[in-house]
Amino acid sequence: MSKQRALVLGGAGFVGSHLCDRLVAQGWEVYAMDNLQTGRLQNIAHLRRHSRFAFVEHDVCEPFHMPAERIYNLACPASPPHYQADPVKTTLTSVLGALHALKLATRCGARVFQASTSEVYGDPEVHPQPETYRGAVNPIGPRACYDEGKRCAESLMMDFARSRGVEVRIARIFNTYGPRMDPDDGRIVSNFITQALRGEELTVYGDGTQTRSFCYVDDLIDGIVSLMEHPTFAEPVNLGNPEEFTVLDLAELVRELVSSHSPVTFRPLPPDDPKMRRPITQRATDLLGFAPKVPLRAGLARTIEYFEAQLDAEEKRQSATALIDKRGRAPSSVRARRTVNGSASR
Numbered sequence: 001m002s003k004q005r006a007l008v009l010g011g012a013g014f015v016g017s018h019l020c021d022r023l024v025a026q027g028w029e030v031y032a033m034d035n036l037q038t039g040r041l042q043n044i045a046h047l048r049r050h051s052r053f054a055f056v057e058h059d060v061c062e063p064f065h066m067p068a069e070r071i072y073n074l075a076c077p078a079s080p081p082h083y084q085a086d087p088v089k090t091t092l093t094s095v096l097g098a099l100h101a102l103k104l105a106t107r108c109g110a111r112v113f114q115a116s117t118s119e120v121y122g123d124p125e126v127h128p129q130p131e132t133y134r135g136a137v138n139p140i141g142p143r144a145c146y147d148e149g150k151r152c153a154e155s156l157m158m159d160f161a162r163s164r165g166v167e168v169r170i171a172r173i174f175n176t177y178g179p180r181m182d183p184d185d186g187r188i189v190s191n192f193i194t195q196a197l198r199g200e201e202l203t204v205y206g207d208g209t210q211t212r213s214f215c216y217v218d219d220l221i222d223g224i225v226s227l228m229e230h231p232t233f234a235e236p237v238n239l240g241n242p243e244e245f246t247v248l249d250l251a252e253l254v255r256e257l258v259s260s261h262s263p264v265t266f267r268p269l270p271p272d273d274p275k276m277r278r279p280i281t282q283r284a285t286d287l288l289g290f291a292p293k294v295p296l297r298a299g300l301a302r303t304i305e306y307f308e309a310q311l312d313a314e315e316k317r318q319s320a321t322a323l324i325d326k327r328g329r330a331p332s333s334v335r336a337r338r339t340v341n342g343s344a345s346r
């Protein structure tokens with residue numbers, strides 16, 4: 001029996017790489033497409049030799065033709081410093097990426113999943129947020145490139161579904177964390193953990209009373225794959241963990257789990273930073289039986305373990321480089337290690 005193919009746009013990113021793992025484990029032939037803007041080859045290095053996995057370096061702003069039964073569109077930087085670094089590119093990535101995914105789906109009869117976001121609710125005036133809430137996005141602020149790009153991607157999904165019969169699935173993803181986040185990504189979980197591990201101050205923006213709900217990546221992947229396989233439901237579905245924490249709560253928990261004495265330091269709150277965010281997940285529960293299982297404390301412990309290993313490896317690389325600089329050439333043991341690591345990391 002021939003295997004079915006899934007195309008994962010943004011497959012070398014944090015969430016995308018976990019999705020590739022899950023789909024390969026389920027027996028799919030998986031093509032990961034990514035331009036490596038914020039993704040890293042090391043996230044998928046363990047899959048590169050798998051007979052049912054392939055990686056294609058490509059920018060979704062350019063059209064692509066790779067027939068598949070399922071197209072997951074996750075291509076878009078998700079961290080505010082990254083998506084604000086080149087805002088025009090961010091808008092284009094969301095809009096053109098969705099358009100190209102939908103055009104491919106029209107040609108090959110695929111079903112398309114769109115990774116949307118809780119940011120479509122902006123700085124919400126309704127709390128917690130149900131899918132029926134239409135949001136309070138500032139369309140001209142620094143977050144608009146991401147928020148409006150994602151809103152437009154949702155609208156393209158629904159228009160292709162209505163006018164061309166394309167099967168679409170849309171998840172509004174709330175803050176998700178876990179291993180394979182880039183330590184220098186700039187998001188709260190990766191920042192606090194790396195700061196605590198390095199003995200640096202934990203940077204709290206504003207007074208730290210703003211809230212978020214943090215979902216462990218495995219729970220999110222459960223929701224994504226079951227939504228994609230739902231037989232009919234095309235409208236947006238919130239996916240996230242409905243437990244809510246303040247930014248200060250998270251700082252304290254990370255300090256405790258890392259046994260860190262790093263102090264907290266307060267920095268200005270970025271413009272339009274949402275004051276509170278928590279999903280109503282009833283729709284996901286009713287449709288998919290979605291129920292996040294990993295409590296924040298347990299998920300953070302696993303994530304801290306990953307970051308510790310990353311920082312250790314980084315330290316080793318730096319001391320090897322220092323040794324090379326000092327001697328003019330690497331000792332043979334270091335040369336050998338660099339060859340092995342060099343093929344996996346970007």
Ligand code: NAD
Binds near residue numbers: 077118
């Ligand atoms: P990420 O930055 O780790 O992953 C995004 C991936 O998309 C990266 O591999 C990046 O290189 C790739 N990409 C960016 N622009 C591209 C382009 N033009 N062409 C091809 N590839 C491109 O972020 P993530 O946290 O893994 O997020 C994945 C998706 O989920 C994103 O669409 C994001 O908006 C959405 N999302 C994530 C969260 C979260 O908390 N992690 C929350 C809401 C929505």
Ligand code: UDP
Binds near residue numbers: 188206274
């Ligand atoms: N934040 C913070 N310190 C940091 C990074 C982020 O206090 O080092 C805050 C940020 O202002 C926001 C929340 O943490 O209120 C979540 O930020 P993140 O960038 O992770 O995602 P967002 O939900 O804002 O997209």
